[in-house]
Amino acid sequence: xxxxxxxxxxxxxxxxxxxxxxxxxxxxxxxxxxxxxxxxxxxxxxxxxxxxxxxxxxxxxxxxxxxxxxxxxxxxxxxxxxxxxxxxxxxxxxxxxxxxxxxxxxxxxxxxxxxxxxxxxxxxxxxxxxxxxxxxxxxxxxxxxxxxxxxxxxxxxxxxxxxxxxxxxxxxxxxxxxxxxxxxxxxxxxxxxxxxxxxxxxxxxxxxxxxxxxxxxxxxxxxxxxxxxxxxxxxxxxxxxxxxxxxxxxxxxxxxxxxxxxxxxxxxxxxxxxxxxxxxxxxxxxxxxxxxxxxxxxxxxxxxxxxxxxxxxxxxxxxxxxxxxxxxxxxxxxxxxxxxxxxxxxxxxxxxxxxxxxxxxxxxxxxxxxxxxxxxxxxxxxxxxxxxxxxxxxxxxxxxxxxxxxxxxxxxxxxxxxxxxxxxxxxxxxxxxxxxxxxxxxxxxxxxxxxxxxxxxxxxxxxxxxxxxxxxxxxxxxxxxxxxxxxxxxxxxxxxxxxxxxxxxxxxxxxxxxxxxxxxxxxxxxxxxxxxxxxxxxxxxxxxxxxxxxxxxxxxxxxxxxxxxxxxxxxxxxxxxxxxxxxxxxxxxxxxxxxxxxxxxxxxxxxxxxxxxxxxxxxxxxxxxxxxxxxxxxxxxxxxxxxxxxxxxxxxxxxxxxxxxxxxxxxxxxxxxxxxxxxxxxxxxxxxxxxxxxxxxxxxxxxxxxxxxxxxxxxxxxxxxxxxxxxxxxxxxxxxxxxxxxxxx
Numbered sequence: 004x005x006x007x008x009x010x011x012x013x014x015x016x017x018x019x020x021x022x023x024x025x026x027x028x029x030x031x032x033x034x035x036x037x038x039x040x041x042x043x044x045x046x047x048x049x050x051x052x053x054x055x056x057x058x059x060x061x062x063x064x065x066x067x068x069x070x071x072x073x074x075x076x077x078x079x080x081x082x083x084x085x086x087x088x089x090x091x092x093x094x095x096x097x098x099x100x101x102x103x104x105x106x107x108x109x110x111x112x113x114x115x116x117x118x119x120x121x122x123x124x125x126x127x128x129x130x131x132x133x134x135x136x137x138x139x140x141x142x143x144x145x146x147x148x149x150x151x152x153x154x155x156x157x158x159x160x161x162x163x164x165x166x167x168x169x170x171x172x173x174x175x176x177x178x179x180x181x182x183x184x185x186x187x188x189x190x191x192x193x194x195x196x197x198x199x200x201x202x203x204x205x206x207x208x209x210x211x212x213x214x215x216x217x218x219x220x221x222x223x224x225x226x227x228x229x230x231x232x233x234x235x236x237x238x239x240x241x242x243x244x245x246x247x248x249x250x251x252x253x254x255x256x257x258x259x260x261x262x263x264x265x266x267x268x269x270x271x272x273x274x275x276x277x278x279x280x281x282x283x284x285x286x287x288x289x290x291x292x293x294x295x296x297x298x299x300x301x302x303x304x305x306x307x308x309x310x311x312x313x314x315x316x317x318x319x320x321x322x323x324x325x326x327x328x329x330x331x332x333x334x335x336x337x338x339x340x341x342x343x344x345x346x347x348x349x350x351x352x353x354x355x356x357x358x359x360x361x362x363x364x365x366x367x368x369x370x371x372x373x374x375x376x377x378x379x380x381x382x383x384x385x386x387x388x389x390x391x392x393x394x395x396x397x398x399x400x401x402x403x404x405x406x407x408x409x410x411x412x413x414x415x416x417x418x419x420x421x422x423x424x425x426x427x428x429x430x431x432x433x434x435x436x437x438x439x440x441x442x443x444x445x446x447x448x449x450x451x452x453x454x455x456x457x458x459x460x461x462x463x464x465x466x467x468x469x470x471x472x473x474x475x476x477x478x479x480x481x482x483x484x485x486x487x488x489x490x491x492x493x494x495x496x497x498x499x500x501x502x503x504x505x506x507x508x509x510x511x512x513x514x515x516x517x518x519x520x521x522x523x524x525x526x527x528x529x530x531x532x533x534x535x536x537x538x539x540x541x542x543x544x545x546x547x548x549x550x551x552x553x554x555x556x557x558x559x560x561x562x563x564x565x566x567x568x569x570x571x572x573x574x575x576x577x578x579x580x581x582x583x584x585x586x587x588x589x590x591x592x593x594x595x596x597x598x599x600x601x602x603x604x605x606x607x608x609x610x611x612x613x614x615x616x617x618x619x620x621x622x623x624x625x626x627x628x629x630x631x632x633x634x635x636x637x638x639x640x641x642x643x644x645x646x647x648x649x650x651x652x653x654x655x656x657x658x659x660x661x662x663x664x665x666x667x668x669x670x671x672x673x674x675x676x677x678x679x680x681x682x683x684x685x686x687x688x689x690x691x692x693x694x695x696x697x698x699x700x701x702x703x704x705x706x707x708x709x710x711x712x713x714x715x716x717x718x719x720x721x722x723x724x725x726x727x728x729x730x731x732x733x734x735x736x737x738x739x740x741x742x743x744x745x746x747x748x
Contacts, residue, residue: 270317516566596621
């Protein structure tokens with residue numbers, strides 16, 4: 004009797020454990036409840052002394068924000084530098100920037116997004132010593148920036164540039180010709196912001212007496228308009244300049260405003276350019292010498308100029324060329340002697356180079372058949388460069404140090420996965436952010452000289468523990484040999500995977516040039532969705548085909564002038580190989596993607612109509628003729644020069660091949676990939692008499708989010724997958740239930 008009772012309680016305990024470990028992920032967990040939210044460190048800034056750092060903290064009880072200072076060695080809070088709870092004019096701030104001497108702080112409030120990177124906001128300057136606050140302006144402005152001496156703040160407003168004297172309160176207007184959809188001074192236009200990844204197109208010189216800026220004349224750039232439906236009786240329109248492939252770009256010019264004379268002069272270089280870009284400007288350590296990068300429209304020539312703004316002279320110090328294109332980076336770093344650090348793919352892989360101020364190569368700092376993926380900075384005292392690379396495998400990231408002469412390379416991070424670093428100002432410490440497919444983000448303090456762990460700062464152990472309650476599966480990394488290449492792949496199988504059964508396969512990819520989806524890092528919200536689908540009985544796979552990044556320039560640039568050809572061939576062939584596996588049902592293979600991934604999934608379904616049963620395309624490009632000039636022409640040249648490259652691989656021209664099930668999704672306020680892409684594809688499908696499903700999200704941009712939107716979208720996609728691929732899943736579940744009953748019996 005005693006043994007029977009013991010057996011009973013053991014069974015109860017095991018049942019409870021089993022239940023605890025088989026909790027199922029829901030869409031509400033992912034998109035509504037914040038169940039899988041990760042802890043992070045916000046707005047980390049290393050203080051100039053190199054021994055302390057600041058972070059932005061939010062107090063949920065008082066609904067206030069503060070800038071708190073922490074000691075690197077002890078990780079203890081030293082002081083609260085400023086809290087909105089003590090400021091009469093500011094309820095809370097969302098970001099902050101120090102002046103160079105850290106005597107003043109720029110506080111951002113009431114920020115609102117314009118496009119992907121640009122914002123408008125009200126800004127205040129907080130004086131650390133006097134604990135006083137002054138508004139930069141009484142209206143919303145863009146990109147306020149301290150002068151190096153901390154006495155001025157320059158900013159953009161309604162397409163013109165201004166600066167405020169913080170000592171006198173005087174505001175000076177530097178430009179007067181700014182006009183919406185015609186002239187922009189010092190702030191990038193839409194296409195520069197999106198494709199060259201910056202908004203502030205002005206820069207202070209070292210002596211705080213000159214500002215260089217780029218002027219955009221977009222008068223002749225065609226306009227694009229989007230209806231904004233809102234809640235009023237009549238819709239409104241957003242009208243903005245958007246140069247599509249082959250159309251007129253803004254005419255750019257470089258100018259310098261001189262504080263002493265109060266005048267602006269256009270800067271010219273000693274070379275005649277037509278239809279060109281200025282993707283970067285940056286002052287050197289010499290207050291009179293400005294560096295500027297000029298690039299031809301094809302983006303396969305990049306010139307680095309040194310311009311003496313006092314003597315009106317210019318020197319071409321570096322000229323990079325490539326058969327395909329030259330990448331623009333933010334890695335240009337000037338040393339004290341005005342020699343400079345530069346990164347380039349000229350030997351076939353992205354590496355670090357050191358040049359003297361005239362452009363003569365001193366040495367190639369890093370070498371090897373691997374890529375430098377981030378440049379963190381240069382320690383002048385130790386003559387050491389810090390960087391991130393994929394030397395330990397293209398799906399991993401590690402932090403390294405190396406001497407400027409290329410010697411004494413040291414791997415500073417120890418854990419295999421994705422490591423990224425934020426260094427102290429004196430390069431004595433770094434805060435490492437580590438994650439992997441099995442470990443959510445961890446923040447640790449490490450020694451910059453050895454990489455050794457000093458202390459743990461923050462982790463996500465609570466999330467890790469809570470995930471043990473859910474029925475999840477490992478993300479399995481491997482390679483698949485496709486079309487002569489070993490392609491990186493991950494796969495997620497159901498937790499109760501049975502190799503004697505057959506499962507539907509659902510593939511995800513992005514596939515854009517230089518991108519990467521197969522990486523050993525903690526997943527995004529989509530990964531929880533994949534886990535949810537695996538719970539239902541799907542196998543999920545992702546393959547990075549030709550054209551993706553971090554495996555060398557040749558692998559990345561093979562798609563040049565034919566976007567959508569080799570990438571689609573790789574997805575189709577990978578699906579065929581996976582479909583041949585004994586546990587995959589080759590009659591039930593689907594594929595999906597967003598943006599470039601939507602372009603790809605559409606093409607895969609049309610061109611691979613004997614392989615894919617269904618596809619979902621979210622916010623897809625359907626013809627590269629509809630997309631912007633800088634991105635598209637970088638890989639395709641213009642449609643006038645390369646019409647077949649544009650048309651032969653555009654989904655809109657292959658609708659007649661559709662056999663499977665197709666779900667098409669777009670937001671009407673997508674300023675990036677315009678809803679025009681979907682509307683034109685819809686018309687082509689209708690005229691080809693092809694049935695399909697589609698969903699339009701009102702006033703939603705390229706990200707399709709806000710309120711209940713993401714939950715609604717993922718419910719729609721999940722239901723579509725279940726309907727088109729999951730027809731045998733219920734039968735499998737019934738078989739499993741019967742087996743369980745037999746076992747219990």
